[in-house]
Amino acid sequence: MMRLDIRWWPWGVLTLLSLVLVMFFVFYPLGVLFANSVRGEGGEWSLASFAQLASDEDYRAAFRNSLVLGATVTALSIGVGVPFAYMVARYDFPLKNLVAILPILTIVIPEIIVGQSWLLVFGNNGLVTNAFAALGIELPSFYGWTGMIFSMTLVYYTYIYLGVLAALRGFDGQLEEAGLSLGTPPLTTRLRVLVPVVLPAVLVNALVVFTLVVGNFAISMLLGSRVPLLSVMTYNTFVSEMGGSPMLQSAMSMISIAIVAVVLFLQKRVIERKMYTMTQGRAPAAERVGSWQAMAFTGAVGIVVVLSMLPLLVVFLAAFTETSGPVMKWGQWSIGSLARVLGNSPEPIWNSLKFASMATVIGVIFAVLSSYLIIKKKNLLTQWLDYLLVLPLTISGTVLGIALIQSFNAGWIVLAGTSAIMVLCYTVRRLPFAVRNASSTLFNIPDSIEEASISLGVSPLMTLFKVVLPAMRASIASAAILMWLTTVSELSASIVVYTGGLETMPIAIFRQVDGGRLGLASAYGAALVTVILLPIVVAVKVFRIQLFSSR
Amino acid sequence: MASITLDKLVKQFAGQTVLQSLSLHVPDGAFFTLLGPSGCGKTTLLRCIAGFHEPDAGRILFDRDDVTTTPAHRRDIGMVFQDYALFPDKSAFDNVAYGLRARGVRGDEMRRRVGDALDKVGLHALASRLPAQMSGGQRQRVALARALVIRPRVLLMDEPLSNLDAKMRLQMRDVILDLVREANITTVFVTHDQEEALAMSDQIALMERGAVAQLGSPEALYATPDNAYVADFIGSANVLPVTVTSVDAGGRLRYRFAGCEFDGTPGDGVDRGEARLIARPEELSLTAASPSVANGIEGKVLRRQYLGAKTAYRIAIADAAELRVELPSGHAAGGIQTGAQVQVLIPERSRVVAA
Known part of the structure; x- marks a missing residue:
């Protein structure tokens, strides 16, 4: 039924409008980036920048390091996530309900806060570092591989954990019983039956983690200090090429995109070949475990939850700690840092609130409209809209920022230096999530309720407002909150496009950490966490919105 | 309205x-x-x-x-x-x-x-x-x-x-x-x-x-279904391929099945040649195998199914065809058992429609 049989008013016009916007703000910047990457100094066609990168020893090292970091963190995330998911799915033990909070924590706590707080714990002058130093023990440096691998694993294992947990919960317990009834011993049965079910979930999410690690900016920048990495090097090249010809940054960006493209291709292969659909998903009941096992499981869950929550705690502790220059005077309380941030330079806070709320409003409206068109008004054009809207997912924040700044810093639309480019970069970066959120609800709204409304005499356009939107208001609210908390903590794209006066909280945190002023960074961190948590608490407590249920 | x-x-x-x-x-x-x-x-x-x-x-x-x-x-x-x-x-x-x-x-x-x-x-x-x-x-x-x-x-x-x-x-x-x-x-x-x-x-x-x-x-x-599709979709019907030998203006028709001639009722537009007999299971009745009677066809009871108010019979007849016959359970023929030789009476009112 994919005919180009389009009624122009109103859906055709809206589809076209959405397509034009997405083409202009997503597709066109990538085109500019590509064009700049294959251009020489004089603007002629040339692969010189790629050749230069290939011969650059530092760049080759960064390429290698990024892949090694990606592989290591992915492997460790699997090592933590899979057993954790299995434990939660199949066993029952005290305090098990605590794990429900884990996925929320990962979404809520910005990476920059995670990086910063582990610095406060294990960095030079960190809480633990100082405590050990007082005992005369010198801890190995946290900067570099150790810190990055540790912090990133703590952030990214949840992707594996959630994916595998979903697979295990959708698993039909009767399969295992069937295996047993056919005479295979329990352990063999479990492996034979479970592995094919869990493996695709592991692989698919492992590839996601890999791309996230390779594209990671915040933690790499804060903790990676002496280890050259692709994302950091791309950003630094952007900073040093500022004003000059953007050849190298474009070439680096294209290579980052290529890495993601390869991974996505593999992922698609995995999904197509390995995904089984369980016809009947009745997961086996969780098994109660004995005392020593229960203690071990509870302990494991406890450690993971504490480690995941620690950044929140540390950031508030540090915000209220007395500082003198770069030195944190742990144990001495003070509101000095907070007072300086709120009193002297509260601008980043206002900027963050302003940009994130605008991006949230625009993003949610656009996401609802476009997912409505994609799901309910299928045709060739909406199909294209669907493809284009996924594009930002394939680009790391740094690359997106570079693409936007290259496209809109000159010419007939100049956005660079204005609030608009911040809002644009927030919106584009997080749009795919909002679209996915809105789509999942729209799928569950039957077409017949729209037809019922039309049969009762209400026009199709008014039906959207009177029937469809009210029916999906819960998911609009959760999309808005998701959009809000992911934009307000956005760093990697906004740090590329921002200029003086447009600084946001994550950027301020980054700059204060960079300048060694951990107290001020923590004050901004505390403010950031507050504006993230407040709407969530309000949503859940006051409006009783089921957040994250559609994941 | x-x-x-x-x-x-x-x-x-x-x-x-x-x-x-x-x-x-x-x-x-x-x-x-x-x-x-x-x-x-x-x-x-x-x-x-x-x-x-x-x-x-x-x-x-x-x-x-x-x-x-x-x-x-x-x-x-x-x-x-x-x-x-x-x-x-x-x-x-x-x-x-x-x-x-x-x-x-x-x-x-x-x-x-x-x-x-x-x-x-x-x-x-x-x-x-x-x-x-x-x-x-x-x-x-x-x-x-x-x-x-x-x-x-x-x-x-x-x-x-x-x-x-x-x-x-x-x-x-x-x-x-x-x-x-x-x-x-x-x-x-x-x-x-x-x-x-x-x-x-x-x-x-x-x-x-x-x-x-x-x-x-x-x-x-x-x-009065016009064709076999209608007869089969609405209610259940026995549909047999038959050959119409004569149609007269008075609304009577003769057809041949398995070498015997039967009287029937013509449906719309039916003519001499290939046609379909449509007989509802409750229109048919059963009688003893002999003596042979007009519009009767010999058969053997393959299965008798008691359904409460009625009893259904699967009867094998000539040309490897089968008929389904339904009789009220209290009917005299109710005693007919599986394996018995019987005659199935196809009433004149059963319709013959175009193939």
Whole structure:
């Protein structure tokens, strides 16, 4: 039924409008980036920048390091996530309900806060570092591989954990019983039956983690200090090429995109070949475990939850700690840092609130409209809209920022230096999530309720407002909150496009950490966490919105 | 209220013809059923009448108004959907009030009409419930009240009973009939359930591959099917390939099967040559194997099935054919057991139709 049989008013016009916007703000910047990457100094066609990168020893090292970091963190995330998911799915033990909070924590706590707080714990002058130093023990440096691998694993294992947990919960317990009834011993049965079910979930999410690690900016920048990495090097090249010809940054960006493209291709292969659909998903009941096992499981869950929550705690502790220059005077309380941030330079806070709320409003409206068109008004054009809207997912924040700044810093639309480019970069970066959120609800709204409304005499356009939107208001609210908390903590794209006066909280945190002023960074961190948590608490407590249920 | 006239409707999807030049007339106030197996085009036809599909050719008239290109929301129809299609975030009251509000009916009049409509379907007490808090039967009643409260020109129902359990389905048949009779509204009812169609309709259009196979009253469709498809779809029928040897003007016909000659009744347009005998299981009767009688055919009982009020027999006859015979259980032939040799009597009134 994919005919180009389009009624122009109103859906055709809206589809076209959405397509034009997405083409202009997503597709066109990538085109500019590509064009700049294959251009020489004089603007002629040339692969010189790629050749230069290939011969650059530092760049080759960064390429290698990024892949090694990606592989290591992915492997460790699997090592933590899979057993954790299995434990939660199949066993029952005290305090098990605590794990429900884990996925929320990962979404809520910005990476920059995670990086910063582990610095406060294990960095030079960190809480633990100082405590050990007082005992005369010198801890190995946290900067570099150790810190990055540790912090990133703590952030990214949840992707594996959630994916595998979903697979295990959708698993039909009767399969295992069937295996047993056919005479295979329990352990063999479990492996034979479970592995094919869990493996695709592991692989698919492992590839996601890999791309996230390779594209990671915040933690790499804060903790990676002496280890050259692709994302950091791309950003630094952007900073040093500022004003000059953007050849190298474009070439680096294209290579980052290529890495993601390869991974996505593999992922698609995995999904197509390995995904089984369980016809009947009745997961086996969780098994109660004995005392020593229960203690071990509870302990494991406890450690993971504490480690995941620690950044929140540390950031508030540090915000209220007395500082003198770069030195944190742990144990001495003070509101000095907070007072300086709120009193002297509260601008980043206002900027963050302003940009994130605008991006949230625009993003949610656009996401609802476009997912409505994609799901309910299928045709060739909406199909294209669907493809284009996924594009930002394939680009790391740094690359997106570079693409936007290259496209809109000159010419007939100049956005660079204005609030608009911040809002644009927030919106584009997080749009795919909002679209996915809105789509999942729209799928569950039957077409017949729209037809019922039309049969009762209400026009199709008014039906959207009177029937469809009210029916999906819960998911609009959760999309808005998701959009809000992911934009307000956005760093990697906004740090590329921002200029003086447009600084946001994550950027301020980054700059204060960079300048060694951990107290001020923590004050901004505390403010950031507050504006993230407040709407969530309000949503859940006051409006009783089921957040994250559609994941 | 309005009659509906469909004039040579054509509808294609992706090159596939779903309706082939279909013409029908639904009289004012009739309860009209579109019956047929899935994929026969009955729902497509209903959606064309509703305005959710625009036909590729042909016209749709409500009385004398040509509504072919009128958008659905201006056709003044009431529609009841298979999945009820209640607005999930609105109470029963607000669901029923929706169409009235769209028509600018406000205040006391709106409340009175919604109240009346909910009364009629026996749901006054549940006015403030959300759809999720109601049973399937209750939701269907709300959907009915919602469609009828706006007093539409025509009422369209798309398999409204198929999501209900068997008992509720029977009950809802009466609810629907009572309501549409009282409102005296032209109703087009889509179903694949022939029993439902027979029990409820003034007229039935039995559809086959986008065309009307036969149009008529329930009695006409059951008693005088035009062809084997109709006979087989409505009720059950024995269909045998026969050869017509003579047709006379007085409405009598002789046909040959397995070397014997039988008397029968000609269907429309049947002529000498290949044809189909249609015999309802309850038209046939059984008698002893000898002596042979007129219109009797020899056979052997393959299985006797006791079904309570009636008893069914599977009889093997010549040419590897089988007949199904149903007799009232108290009938004299009730003692015939599996394996017995019998004669099956095919009455003269059994119809022979064109092959």
